[in-house]
Amino acid sequence: MSVSRRILFGAAASWFSRGLTILLGLVLLPVLFRHLPKEELGVWLLLGQSWAAMGILDLGIGVTLTPISQNAVDGFITSCPRGFLSSHG
Secondary structure (H helix, E strand, O other), X not given: OOHHHHHHHHHHHHHHHHHHHHHHHHHHHHHHHHXXXXXXXXXXXXXXXXXXXXXXXXXXHXXXXXXXXXXXXXXXXXXXXXXXXXXXX
């Protein structure tokens, strides 16, 4: 798959995910209002909004940790003796 196709696929998957999240929120919210008591609904909304705020305030930590962890794994694999991973993994 070419780089431009992978970029296009990634962008489309991201937009699809956002759209699905919005759609499920619009469907789920009236159900929650109807079936949960006020206190439980408040806790549900607080947790949901806290999770959304954590996603916004990620500040690129996940993007930064991915290559760092990959470099650590690559360094481990290249430093292992021949046959170590196949016999211990």
